[in-house]
Amino acid sequence: MNSATHTARSFSIASLAIATLATSAAAADGLRASAEIRGCTDRAISGTATLVEQVTAEGVKEVTVELQVNGLSDGRHAVHIHEVAACQPCAAAGGHHDPGPFGQSRPDSATDDVPAVDINHPYHMGDLVNVEVQGGIGSMKHTTNRVTLSPGRLSLFDKDGSSIVVHTAADSYCDEESDLKKGCAGGARDACGVIVAMPSAR
């Protein structure tokens, strides 16, 4: 093989690699999911969440979560993605979505007998930001690269799925051992919605 042929072949392999990368990125881009939010005990609470995955030019998957919820008390409420696709009862949603060998997914909650020892909060993969409620109406929009809708280690569609939980109190984003007091991640659960994949618009 002369050097000109070798160079041409190298180019074609590089082009193929780029084309393959672009195809896999496009497959994840625009994936959508939603959750119908319902009160854990209060039927006056309702809402919706939408989740859209986008892939950056560098290939980083980002999920934008938009939440609208009515009927909660005014003020800030913790919002997390929890680790099980179950909301009946809301405790069935389990802890905070946090796959991986270091996951200590148990959130602190009002029903805990002892304060949580949870070194990952507020850095669980499913930890989001508080929703602010005024006049009974709350909305929140947050983009995270900690989770994906597409398959992979951080996917919300793992074998037991995922839910969105809205808590009674605000998340104080407690991250020091001394801060991890009972209720610091929002305490009791007010509302929950199972995350369901939506048909792709593509």
Ligand SMILES: [Cu+2]
């Ligand atoms: Cu939570």
